[in-house]
Amino acid sequence: MTATPPADGPHRFISSTLALLRAGGGALRDLWLMLGVTLALFLVLEGLYRAQAAIRGTGRALAQPVVDSTLH
Helix, strand or coil, X not given: CCCCCCCCXXXXXXXXXHHHHHXXXXXXXXXXXXXXXXXXXXXXXXXXXXXXXXXXCCCHHHCCCCCXXXXX
């Protein structure tokens, strides 16, 4: 026996969105495509930026922490 999702809530939204995408949802499909491409481009550029910073040694993660002398 399988559990049925509730009539309202995120399950209904997700299933209706997927149904629209499968039916050739037009503008909604294009919106999801643009969001996906934008996110992918951002992730690629972020990766390139971090690689460049690591090669140059200017990345934030590679910098030495600043310690105040009054703490010692």
